[in-house]
Amino acid sequence: MKIVITGSNGQLGSELQEVLKSHSDKDCAFLDRCKLPLDEPAKIGEVLANLQPDVIIHAAAYTAVDKAESEEALANTVNHLASAEIAKYSAANMVKLIAISTDYVFDGTSSQALKEDAAVDPINIYGLSKLHGEEAIQRIDPNAIIIRTSWVYSTYGNNFVKTMIRLMSEREEISVINDQVGSPTYAHDLANAIVSIIESKDWKAGIYHYSNEGEISWFDFASAIKEIKQLDCKINAIPTTAYPTPAKRPKFSLLDKSKIKQDYYLHVPEWRASLELMLSKLN
Incomplete structure (x- = not known):
């Protein structure tokens, strides 16, 4: 089986490299932005034709959420075109x-875990481009699978977990938003889920949701990092209004994982267990 993975240097792409190392039956081509220039869509077909994959895992994206507000065309080119x-x-x-x-x-206005058919209404340019x-x-390839995920972190790349460790190590006091609610996703868990889907006998096209189990705020997430790492830093809980950013963030983005668990018999780890595992690897 020949698998092409885009975004090879990103958090998920890096975790997929780690997970797929042990799968000798799979011939994997990991493509970074040099090998697959997503900002030049006209070149994409030729690159893929040369590789002739059986499966494509499209993990690459323009993910600079705030920057997208002033780079709308680039975000649209990479994430849409x-x-x-x-x-x-x-x-x-x-x-x-x-x-x-x-x-x-x-849009973040829901009060219950979001199912795949929930109404979509992005509140920033990044979300709109995605x-x-x-x-x-879905229009071009109805047989495709789309996996929506949230709050991704990993031992690879830059993310909230690493930022919190750095800030709490440098400062006596930090402030973290407590009124945005969701669940983090350890990219290693998502990588395992993707490989399970590829290996499944059933291919069920459509949209799926995946994040770790549990419902927390960014403040809760930071507090758990502090506790597990035994860091000595005061964390102040603040509202979103106290930390304005160029792009608005959804206040509520908890994803309902029932469909992916049912269709692919996946076990979805609880968020804290995955955080502990990631931090043990980081050490």
């Missing part, structure tokens, strides 16, 4: 496509 080109190739060549999307397609990517993939 490039995804459309990948879907054109997968549809034309009967290639299985798994594409990664985000909780930012929602939604347009989802819509293009």
